[in-house]
Amino acid sequence: SITRLxxxxxxxxxNRGRIMSGGVESKALMKPKRFFGAARNVEEGGSLTxxxxxxxxxxxxxxxxxxxxxxxxxxxxxxxxxxxxxxRLYPAIQPLQTATRREDLLYHPDEWERVQVLRKTMxxxxxxxxxxxxxxxxxxxxxxxxxxxxxxx
Numbered sequence: 828s829i830t831r832l833x834x835x836x837x838x839x840x841x842n843r844g845r846i847m848s849g850g851v852e853s854k855a856l857m858k859p860k861r862f863f864g865a866a867r868n869v870e871e872g873g874s875l876t877x878x879x880x881x882x883x884x885x886x887x888x889x890x891x892x893x894x895x896x897x898x899x900x901x902x903x904x905x906x907x908x909x910x911x912x913x914x915r916l917y918p919a920i921q922p923l924q925t926a927t928r929r930e931d932l933l934y935h936p937d938e939w940e941r942v943q944v945l946r947k948t949m950x951x952x953x954x955x956x957x958x959x960x961x962x963x964x965x966x967x968x969x970x971x972x973x974x975x976x977x978x979x980x
Contacts, residue, residue: 830882833859833893849888856896863900903927911958922961923950941975948979 837855845853866875879901881894898904904926911919923946931939949957960979968974 828882829859829863829879829897830890830893832862833896834889837889847892849890849892851889851892851896856893859897860900863897901928908954908958910955914955916955916958916962920958921954922946922958938972938975941978945975945979 833851833856836858837850837852840852840855842852847853863877863879866877869875879897881897882890883894904924906921906924908919908921911917927933934942949961952960964974964977964979967980968977
């Protein structure tokens with residue numbers, strides 16, 4: 828996890844720099860940030876896909892600070908939902924918080940409009956009911972386009 832990587836560098840870093848909230852040495856985050864920056868800086872113009880997890884809701888201020896430092900640096904965020912896991916409802920994701928940066932560019936404008944309608948419909952439902960509804964609608968359709976055209980029922 829990026830949280831544990833940053834904690835490790837924080838433990839190794841001599842306390843010479845600025846101490847941020849939560850006891851994080853500001854220089855301790857330089858190497859983990861450089862690691863993430865490597866994904867965009869590959870010779871010959873390629874790129875790497877780096878998948879990382881971050882610990883949140885741990886009660887640790889340090890974990891919150893680390894998460895906030897890295898939040899928004901990726902192209903995609905996937906939020907998992909413990910309540911869905913406890914109900915054994917998979918995929919156990921929070922679909923309204925899960926997103927790809929600039930995902931509007933991945934869709935035709937008409938599709939994007941329908942995605943927005945789908946999300947608004949889901950936002951009006953309690954989270955577990957929203958996911959149950961989405962899963963049943965996905966199972967009832969063969970393609971994403973068919974789902975978007977039909978909307979949630």
